[in-house]
Amino acid sequence: MKHWKKLLIVCAAIAGLGQLGAAYAGNDGAMASSADRSLKGDQVCTECHDENDNKAVLAVYKGKHGVKADGRTPGCQTCHGASEAHVKNGPKKGEVGGKRGAVDVVFGAKSTLSTREQSEVCAGCHKGDKRTHWTASQHDSGDVSCVSCHTNHTHQDKVLKKATQPQVCYTCHKEQRAEGRKMSHHPVAEGKIACSDCHNPHGSAGPKLLKKNTLNETCFTCHAEKRGPFLWEHQAATEDCSNCHTPHGSNISPLLKSRAPFLCTECHDGPHNSKVPVAANAGGTQAGLTAVPSENYTGRGCMNCHSVIHGSNHPAGALLHR
Amino acid sequence: MKTRNEKLQRSALSLAVHGALAAMFAMPLMVMAADDEVSVLTRPTSSVEVGVAGVSEKSAKFGEYNGLNDSGAYGIANFNIGGGSAYDAYDGGNGTLRWEMNGRDLGTTSREFGASVSSQGSWDVRIGYDELRHNVSDTYQTPLQGAMGGNNFTLPVTFGTFNAQTNPSARTLDAQYQLGAFHTEEVGSTRKNTAFGAGFHFSRQLSIRFDYNHLDQSGAKLQAFGNQGGAAYATIASGIGRAEAVSVLMAPTNYKTDTFSLAVNWVGDKGYLTAGYFGSIFRDGYDSLSWQNAMLQTTGFTGCAPGGACTYQTNVASTAPDNQFHQLNLSGGYAFSPSTKLVGGFSYGRNTQNDSYASAVMQVGGLPQTSLDGSVVTTHANLKLTNRTTKDLSLSAGIKYNERDNQTTSNTYNYVEIAGGGYSGISTPYSNRKAQLELAGDYRIGKKQSLRLAYEHEYIKRWCNNVVGGAECVASPSSDEDKLGLTYRLKAGDNVKLNVGYAYAKRNAEFNHLYKANTGNYAVAATINGGDYAGYLAYPYASRTQNIVKAGLNWQATERLDFGVSGRYSFDEYEATLGVQDGSSASFNLDATYTYSENASVSAYVSWQNSERDLSAGAAGGVPAPSVTVAPTNVFSNQLKQDGSSIGLNTKHAFLGGKLELLGDLSYSLDKSHYSTQVPYLATCGATGTLTCGDTPDIKAELVAFKLTGSYRIDKHAKVALVYLYQNLTSSDYYYNGYQYGYTPNRVMPTNEQAPNYEVSFLGASYVYSFQ
Structure with a gap:
């Protein structure tokens, strides 16, 4: 309970600070509302940023942001701002080497805005759902x-x-x-x-x-056969697949963090052979062992017999054999 | 005779005419060229690619997911075609319709196809088909008869039975009837996904989306099973099988999964809300898997000689049970002010399973129920409040709650387990609950620096509902963990970005040594600590301290050259007398890219990873050996070390004014896993007959890959492409040793599976036609 109380206090404090900071409006669509979203409005930009521009600016019309018939579609200045310094303060006619003023909102590495401020421009429209x-x-x-x-x-x-x-x-x-x-x-x-x-x-x-x-x-979205519930559950598997698996890649198939029996020994010390030290004998006779190797540690190790390791629905499967 | 002046006049006139003609025709051509350029930019380019390819060598591993597992010829077929009035936007069109069809790798078993049509802002419909053959093995051998994908495997009547021998090299199978019965199977499973999705916007604020996916799996995966055996089993049925003898089977994956999701989205000025349903229905075409066993008890049973008319013991295992999951979801957010937002969500799910039990042949008495009637309720809730009081300070506070409440009834099941002994199992339906509190603050120090401080508290509770006899079912009924993280970011000038982070976590786990688990036999009253030695803790449930350090640097050295360096180190320490003691991981990555012209670049990378894990365990003693505290002198250790490194070089270059484009990709990776066991109390552990101490052979994989892609543009519509791919995999894994003929443990039917090794070349030539 004490954690809930702490949380309530923290939330109240943050909410209070929020009222103090109401004056800060960020970029939440503020500049978007006044921008001309039409094709004609875009011409302020596309007159110069045409097909000869080094950047393929016009390609925006292939994407969803270019479909003007959709009333939600932004114009250039919806996202980049009115950019008057850029639009109006260009080089004079015949001036060589003159530079334009800056665009209000530049995205990417050259932006003067923080990454969060850049994202807020997008979040003005793209909110909710995912x-x-x-x-x-x-x-x-x-x-x-x-x-x-x-x-x-x-x-x-x-x-x-x-x-x-x-x-x-x-x-x-x-x-x-x-x-x-x-x-x-x-x-x-x-x-x-x-x-x-x-x-x-x-x-x-x-x-x-x-x-x-x-x-x-998340895993069960594709691996629904492992969802159960099973008559005999494997606690580690019901709680967290990543107790045994690593999702992005492994040297040990199938996407395992370690190889049985060593993997199993990280959680089990009790059942029969998990108390037995294992080393090169895991490789059997081809790894130098002259005695008959045990199926408890060669190949799949424990899973040579504990086959249905994610859970069993067999009435004789308490030990995940069946 | 014409004068020089006349010639000049005529030349001038001719030039003027030519000039006028040129102007007349060239101007439109220039306009057309400009139109073409605009069109290329503003309209979609469709393409169709057809060709042929050849693969030099058959390899299940090379073709594990790409459908190129067989040697020989393949067709290359890809296409992407799109259009619609939405693409008229730049020309002033007011259409919103967009359609697209695409197909990829149609000539292989990794083919996919998709189509969509939408009216932007109003509705959209899409369909998709995706196929994936997962090739598991092409070296697996078995004497069992039955097609891959089936659920019943039998032995030839003349196969006969065999007993284990004590000397592995002398343990041979009968050449005619037994070795001769082995046949190679290409094992794999095929997944076919069929998808349908549609969305509709009622208004700018309100929309609905529906998605459906049908996943059809067939084929098999390799799975090992222990065979029934022993005298006790013989009292139930006519068992002659060697106890726990192992058969590796093609376990069928005859699965069908239907997934549905329906979501209604509402977006307002200050708030947004999504209400949805998610459903997943899984069906297995089989209820059980059965197979015959030819391996006999070493004594006490009479076998059947190869060549005779033999009968065999039949085993039955369960397959994955049909199950369903239905979940209602609600999530949304509200902005109290531009700087303060609250987001949250709630989910309620129900996961049920009531598939009939497979054959109860191993049952001593009756069953308490013929199916599980299993039911698990999952509940999730989250709430997060965020605030940006100033541009420089961001604060957040959140809670999360997840519960898996397994409401399935606990029962006692008496049966004879595969070692031949009687077993009284009590089912323990596991439940758990996790509650998290997260607090974080980000502070920007000027424009160049920022600092983030985060704190998290996590509480986990574990239990089982109404276990028969009231026994504690979990080792750790609860745990509390505190996590603290600090991240510093710096922009040094315009070209350098640096980040450094440190995280500390401390988990305190409650531990109940009186717990009983499935791994212990409930019939043994004295069993405590789940049958583990006293002091042994499973690592996910042990108290733990964790330290993580990470850092990254990006340096744009010049307009053309940039570098990226990152590294990470973590160290976990467990408070356990026995069990995992500690673990560490480290990684380092270096990337560099040099863009030496507009269409040409070369990049290189190096990645290195290392991890280690140290474990202590008690010596083998009497079984069961619960409550026993192992003397420190009887403790052995095991260490896992894993190393991985990869380097790569990519290059892209255009020649002949962009007509010829070459892409090159060269990479090398080496991964090793290695176990080392030290048994200080046993002087004989290193003897060749024992080898319980020392090192395992490396599990090693070395992959060299080279890919060269060239395309030559014939004209503005057509190009030809040539792809050459070379891959060489060298792997060694002691995993396969125990499955070889003559080298198997005395209770394992060999499979002769081999570690994957291949050297494959792929050459493909294709013609690509593009149009608008």
């Missing part, structure tokens, strides 16, 4: 903005395509890139599963930005 938990999420807090992953002025955003999405995520998540190359891995590199099949990068109520509320719930 983005419900964006604010103060791992990415929001980790200096990641929408444009860190998304490209708007293009037909097909790489991060929205299953085959190319991992390239975008691996820009930061190098460990996962390395793990994806290991012997046992989900078919991410093969383009059959995307990071977003399990994760919601926009924030979630689950751990590690998982789409579902818990890790197991």
Whole structure:
């Protein structure tokens, strides 16, 4: 109970601070309301940023942000601001080397805005649903903005395509890139599963930005055969698949953190052979053992007999044999 | 004779005419060229690719997920076609319709197809089909008869039975009837996903979305099962099987999963709300898996000689039970002010399972029920309040609550287990609850620096509802964990970004040594600590201290050259006399990219990972050996060390004014896992007949991959592409040793499975036609 009380106090304090800070309006669509969203309005920009521009600015019309018939569609200045200094303070006719004033809202590495301020421009429209938990999420807090992953002025955003999405995520998540190359891995590199099949990068109520509320719930989306409930449950499996598995890649199949019987010995010391020290004899006679090796530690080790390790529905399966 | 002036006049006239003609025709051409450029930018480009490819060698591992497991020819077929009035936007069109069809890898078993049509802002419909063949093994051998994907495997009547021999090298199977019966199976499972989705916007504020997915799995995966045996079993049925003799089977994956989700979204000026339903219905085409066993008890039973008309013991195991999960979800948020927001969610789910039990052949008495009637209620709630009082300070406070309440009835099941002894099992339906409190603050120190401080408290409770006899079912009924994290970020100039983080966590776990678990025999009254030695703790439930340090640096050295370096180190320490003592992990990554022209770049990376885990366990004593405290002199240790490193080099270059484009990708990775066991109390542990101390052979995988892709643009619509891929995998894994002919443990039917090793070349040539 004491934790709930603490939480209430903290919430009240934050809410109070919130009233003090009401004057700070951020960028929540403030500039959006006055912008001309029409094609004609865009011409302020596209007159110069035409097909000859180094950046493929016009490609925005291939994407959803270019469809003017959709009343929600932004104009250039909805996102980039009125940018009067840029529009009106251009080089004079015949002036060589003259520079334009700055655009109000620049996205990306060259922006003068913080990543959070950049994201707020997008969040002016893109709120709710999958983005419900964006604010103060791992990415929001980790200096990641929408444009860190998304490209708007293009037909097909790489991060929205299953085959190319991992390239975008691996820009930061190098460990996962390395793990994806290991012997046992989900078919991410093969383009059959995307990071977003399990994760919601926009924030979630689950751990590690998982789409579902818990890790197991996420795994069961595809591996429903392991959901049970079973007559005989394996506690470690019902609580957390990652007690035994590592999701991004492993040298030990199938995506295991360790090899049986050593893996099992991390939790079990009692049942018969888990008290027996095992070393090179796990490799059997081909690893130098001259005696008959035991099926308790060679091959699948414990799982040579404890076969249905995720749970059993057999009335004779208390020990997960059946 | 014409004068020089006349010539000049004529030349000038000619030039003028040519100029006028040129102007007349070239201007529209220039306009057309400009139109083309605009069109390329503003309209979708569709493409169709057809071609052929060849694979040099058959390999299940190379083709594990890409559908290229067989040697020989494959078709290349990809397409992406799209259009619709929405693409007229730049030309002033007011359409919103967009449609697209795409297909990828249609010539392989990794094919996928999709189509969608939408009216932006109004509705959308999509369908999809995705196929994936997961190739598991092409070296598995078995004497059992029965097709992969089936659930009944029998032995040839002439196979005969066999007894184990004491000397592995002498343990041979009969050449004619037994070795001759072994046949190779290509084991794998195929997943076929069919998806349908639709959305409708009632207004700018209100929309609805429905998604349905049908997953159809067929084939099998390899799974080992112990065979029934022993005298006690013989009292129930005519068992002659060697107790716990192991058969590796093609366990069928005859699964169908239907997934539904329906969500209604409302978005207002200050708030948003999503109410939805998620349903998942899983069905297994089989209720059981049965197989015959040819391995005999060493004494006491008469076998059947190979070549005779033999009958065998039949075993039955359960397969995955049909189950359902239905969940109602509600989530939303409200902005009290532009700086203060509250978001939260609630989920209520029900997971049920009532599949009939498989054959009760091992049962001594009757069953308390013929199916489980299992029911698990999952509850989730979360609430988070965030505030940005100033531009520089962000605060957040949140709670999360997750509960898995297993309301299934606990019962006693008496049966004869596979070792032949009587067993009285009491089912323990596990429940757990996790509550979390999260507090965080981000503070920007000027424009260049920021600091984040986060605190989290996590409380976990575990229990079982109404266990028969009232026994405690879990080792750790509850735990509390405090986590503290600190992150510092710095932008040094325009070109350098640095982040450093430290996290500390302390978990205090309650422990009940009187607990009983499935792993202990309830018939043995003295069993405590789940049958483990006193002082032994399973690592997920032990008190733990965790320290994590991580850092990253990005440096844009020049406009063309950038570097990224990151590293992470963690150390976990467990408070356990026996069990996992500590674990650590470290990683280092270095990336560099040099963009030497607009269409050309080269990038390289190096990644290194290491992890270690130390474990202590008690010496084998009497069984059961509950309550016993192991003397420190009788403790052995086991260490796991894993190392992984990978390097890669990618390059992209365009030639001939962009007509020819080459992409190169070279990578190398090496992974090793290694166990070391020290048994200080046993002088003979290193003897060749024992080998219970010392090191296991490395589990090692070394992969070299090279891919070169070239495409040559013939004209604005057509290009030809050539792809060459070379992969060489060298792996060794002692896992397979025990399954080889003549080397198996004395109770294992060999499978002759081999560690994957391959050297495969893939060459593909295709023609790509693009159009708008």
